[in-house]
Amino acid sequence: MSTQNGPRKAEAIFAATLELLAEHGYDRLAIEAVAARSGVNKTTLYRWWPSKDALLAAALRDSGLFALDVPDTGSLRGDLLAVAAHILRLLTSERTSPAVIATLAAGPHRPELGEVARSFFADRMAREQPIFERAAARGELRDGVDPVVLMDLLAGAIWFRILLRGGEADPKFLEEAVDTVLGGAA
Template sequence: MDSESHRPRQVGRGAKVRDAVHAATLAELVEKGYAALTVEGVALRAGVHKTTLYRRWADRESLVADALADLSAMDVPIPDTGSIESDLRELARSLVRMMTAPKGRALLAAMFSGAADVPGVAEARRQVFDDRFRRAEPVVARAVERGELPEGTDPSELLKALAAPVYFRLLVTGDPVDEITAERAALLALAAARAGALRRR
């Protein structure tokens, strides 16, 4: 095996490099965990020289924070089916798809590892969830206007109730997370909201 085989493949410049580095960072985070993640490992996986990374990211903390911050910019379609029940089903399915995909698994790996204490990572995590809560507000507002939910239903509390069964399976029991999980999560959140348990306080 010659020396050429040890050299990173070139991926271009600018946005292409950034995308490749973000993807490599998330993959390393899922595969190795935060404790074993290194700038060198990310560079090798991304196909760039580590000096290229160090020119833009000072350390692994900034690498992980930047990659996770990029998740908050992901376009997440917000359903408008005309029914809160089907809207919640769509939101739950979207959450399941996201959290079982590589980027979602990387987010979980960062949240429940040493990375969670890194200020930049904590801020990126907060932005991801704040963005999801903000996007859910119109869904709840429309449902209240249609008379499907009580006045004062809190969008963030409704989304938390929707997400809770999914995260419980992912992080506590390890049970499968699938379409059935999404369906049950939607029905549970809807029942709680209709009962008035998720009003603003």
């Protein structure tokens, strides 16, 4: 996030938000605690983000911790393997996994988190769109394939494997997931 679109200490604010979320869970995440940990006055936080949900959405969307460098490997398969590896890192890294799990754990009990998730995934899909535009231009996708469905299937397979099955997602699993998704889209 540039300083023109947020406060100067945005990254420190986002880091504090995500750390506190991971440490205390969504219900105990408080603007006052974020202000104290980030060294920013709480009025500054409220000026930029009117609620805890708005702040959490911004932290998930704009924090460098969750940044996605959109791959361009020259093939849809290669790009999807790179994105799959990125998703796997987010779900398993010591730095990101606690925030992801805390958000998911709170979700069923906090309907307002639905908007946070929608915001995050809409932004992520917008960033991934060039992958599918390039693939379509190369003739790697048939007409009418919905990139959102492809990403839901791919990401869903990884999330399900890691978070619900408690399994591992090694490079072989990622290749199988990408190839299975592409088998229905090529």
